[in-house]
Amino acid sequence: MRATLRWAHADLRTHRGEALFLVLATAGIVASLLLASALFGYATNPWQRVFTRAHGAHVWIHTAPSADAARLAALDGVESVSGPYRTASATVQSRGAKATVELRGAHGRPPTTGRPLLDSGRWLDPGTPDGVVLDKGVARALWVEAGDTLTLPGARRPLTVLGVADHAEPRYRPGERSGTVWALPSVLERAGERTGQVVGLRLTDPDDTGYAVQRSVTELGARAVTQVSSWQQARAEAQDDTRLLGQVLGLFGLGALLAAALAVYGAISTRIRGHLRDISVLKAIGFTPGQVVRVFLAQHVAFALLGTVLATVLIETLGSGIPGRLGDAVRVWQGLPGHAAALLAIPVGAVLFIAATTCLAAWRAGRVPPVPVLRSAAPAGSRLSGPARRALGLRLPPALVLGWHRTFARSPRSPATIARLALPLLLITVALSAWTTIERFDSTPEQVGAAAALTARADKGLDDGEARALLEADDRVETAHPGVEVAALVPGQTGTIALRGLGTREDPYPFTVAAGRPVQGPDEAVAGQGLLDLLDVQVGDWVRMTVGGHPQVLHIVGRSIEPENAGRVISTSLDTLRENDPGLRPTLHRLQLRPDADPRAVGAALTRASDGRLDIREATDPAAGLAPLRGVVLALIAVLALIGLTELSTVIGGSVREGERDLLALKAVGLSPRQITAVTVTAVAGTALAAAVVAAALGVPLARLLIDAQGRSSGMGAGIARTPSLWLLLLLGAAAVVGAATLAALPAARAVRRRLADTLSAVA
Known part of the structure; x- marks a missing residue:
């Protein structure tokens, strides 16, 4: 053993640089894999933790105000129900910032199923009739917290923010999906027209979500259901921001691990070829083939161990201090139940993987004969x-x-x-x-599917012609495409998708078409990859969906690149939707700007020019x-x-x-x-x-x-x-x-x- 250690020490002194490279490379690889694990945990577990604590509903169904949503509690497979709650659509303001929200009528005690989890403040109190509780997304968009006030158009008194809560429903997206504001029923009465109801269903078997939605739509009638969201959709959206980071780190971490293992194999093989005489001397003085193999294996496993320990200590002690989302991910990951197991499994797996590739090269050292073979020195x-x-x-x-x-x-x-x-x-x-x-x-x-830099929505007092004139008055706006976006029930009525009508046949919207062709004629549409996968269709197929109780049949002529709504979007021209509903009016305008225009500056100028009657939002980045x-x-x-x-x-x-x-x-x-x-x-x-x-x-x-x-x-x-x-x-x-x-x-x-x-x- 003493001779083995002395030889290993001498070899290490001779190849210091190579040893340092192996240690640092292994440390970088293991650090990448640990960060990937942290990002995966950060992407999935926070939502799961909220869902579990809130006793979340697996399905949220929005219905017309006349529907008897309470009947859904008697359906087979429904464990409990949250609601039904009366809802009203409104726009709230704070310090010039606006947010489209769904006011949800609630009571003085939080519900048992689908319970909002307070982050700050307190729940609704009948003693404060103008008090509301905001979901985190809305509070962040309006830069408000408990104790601040909100302006509700049409209401004589401002609303007081009593608390900010988290929930497990699909999150607020400006310009795409309304946020949630819990308020007493009296606030909804002052908010204006009652728009409907919402009910949450918690199921005994979450895998039966699709079937439960079908049963619910059949029970209430397709015309009564306006929108459906599921727990799978909410979880997928919660994962979107960090899942890609985790996948990239995991993919490159595994690739780098393979590259490092091959580098170790090559280093050992080259070292053996260069030290044949030394190995022969070791055998001549009594080293067995097994001892020779073990000395090479132990040496490189030691390098791997040193690198993994270095990476593990650095990530565990300093990882939470990394700026941005990586640091947040490490902090969340360190508090999860599987943190200790991952912290042990990843370094051990990396060492075993490197050791396995090392064994093959080290085995060759054991086959070197104790008498050196003369090599020819031919020119x-x-x-x-x-x-x-x-x-x-x-x-x-x-x-x-x-x-x-x-x-x-x-x-x-x-x-x-x-x-x-x-x-x-x-x-x-x-x-x-x-x-x-x-x-x-x-x-x-x-x-990549973001041709329009801004989205403009007009208040009710501003008609389409006036809004279009205001938008096109700015010379930095090249084109203002009128459009409308509605929720549509997919075939089978197991969920909702986004149906868009953008542009006209005379002035078509520039969809980014990656396969097929753009929209040219009536009833033609382009769809995102997420919708094609959801409906199991392809370019060239016809699809039927339900919009507000009316059927809409479209011919998919192309696949568009859709960065929004997980690609579950089907887009056609506004003229096509008007053929099915002649009274349809644009609810938004997508603005294409000149190449040198600053979207924020243009949006601020348009807001000032319209005296706040235009809600200008930057398109999804x-x-x-x-x-x-x-x-x-x-x-x-x-x-x-x-x-x-x-x-x-x-x-x-x-x-x-x-x-x-x-x-x-x-x-x-x-x-x-x-x-x-x-x-x-x-x-x-x-x-x-x-x-x-x-x-x-x-x-x-x-x-x-x-x-x-x-x-x-x-x-x-x-x-x-x-x-x-x-x-x-x-x-x-x-x-x-x-x-x-x-x-x-x-x-x-x-x-x-x-x-x-x-x-x-x-x-x-």
Whole structure:
């Protein structure tokens, strides 16, 4: 044991840089996997925790005011009911900010099922008849808290915010979905026209949600049901903001783990080939094959352990201090029940995975004979291929020809070496593709389904003509497309989707069509990927839906990229919807601005020009949830570059050792020390160049495949990927080649200056 430790210590002193690279690379990989686990927990468990504490309803059904929603409590499979509650649609204001809300009539005691969880303040009190409780999304949009007041148009007295609550229903989205404000029934009476009811159903079996919705719609009648939302929809929306971050970190973490494992395998294999004489000496003095295997395995498992412990300690102690969503995710994750198990399983799994790949390479060390096998020192030129001889005949630089020959023709191990070095470069190419795709969302949003920068909604006292005149009076507005958005029941009546009528046939809205063609004729529509998946239809099919109790049949002629509502959107022209309902009037305008216009400045100017009669909202930013990915991508590139450096150090060491056997022959044929150094540098640079070419050739299509697959799974749809430009790929390849040549120059020059006796011992 003492001899084993002494040999391991001597070997570590000889290869300090390589050991440091392995430790840091392992630490980066494990840190990525731990952050991925934190993001997954942050995405799913907060909503689940709220749902459990609130004894949440699995289905929320909005009905007409005349429907007898209380009958749903008697349906089979319904465990309990929340409501029914009277509702009224209203717009509340605070300090100039507006929010469209659903006023929900409640009582002085919170309900048992679907109970709002107070974050601050208190619940409704009959002693404060003008008091209301806001959901967190509305409170955040209005910048209010308990004790502030709200203005309700038509009401003589302001509303007092008694509390702010969280709930497990689909969250508030400005311009898309109303928020929830709980108020006493007397407040609803002053709010104006009563718009309907809402009832929540908690089911005995959550998997029967679709069937329960069908039964409820059948019981009440399709005309009486205006909107349906389920717990799956609410959970999916709660996951949307962080799920992509978790998937990216998990994918690249696993890829980096594989790259690191292969780098370890290559490092051990190269070290064994370079230390055959030392291994033979170990066996000659009494080391058994098992002891030789164990010494290599223990050494690299120790590196892996050190890296995993370093990563685990850093994430556990400093992870919550990371700015932004990653820090929030770590804080939430540390309070979840599965935190301790993940904190143990991920590092242990990483160490075992690296150990498994190490075993195969270390096993080769046990097969080395105790008597060194003499290797021939034949001149390199005796084994030159035909193309290499012809290249020398053309008086090309000998160093270039011999270095290229050593890279591709000397050893069957060259393809494996190129593959190992290409893997981190391939993952970097994929990471750069993710970066350029995010940049596409910012620079050209019209290519990813966000052609309109602003959405304008007029108050009831402002008709469509006046609103359109106000909007088009600003020369920064290129086009104001009239439109309407309503909730529609899908076939089977198991849920609702968003049905949009935007633009007219004379002035069509510029939908981003990724497959099929744009809307051209009557009854034609384009649909998002989420809707196609929900209804199990494809481009070319006809779909039937119910809007306000009336059927609407549309022909899907194209698939559009839809960043909103998880892609569960079907869009047609306003003219098509008017054919089914001639009295339909636009409720909104989508504004396309000039390229140099600032959406916020235009929105503020339009609000002032209309004296507040226009509610101007910025369109949903498709890149809003992707902004944290930039920092993640940079961190991943750094980790992958570190792994690439680890593999490159192995390539350099192997090339220098293989060059030692040719050193005497190259000197004998007249090559100068500088030319011999150039042979090794060229061999290493050629390996890096081949790896960069392979990485670009495989990484670009792989990146497009992965990003489009993510687009399909999120409902946005394929067609959003943008691969790096040719110049960026050339820059990556050039950096790899120049870096390899620079790092190889010093070791190659030192090898040439070795003493003759050392060189003879190396080839023996």
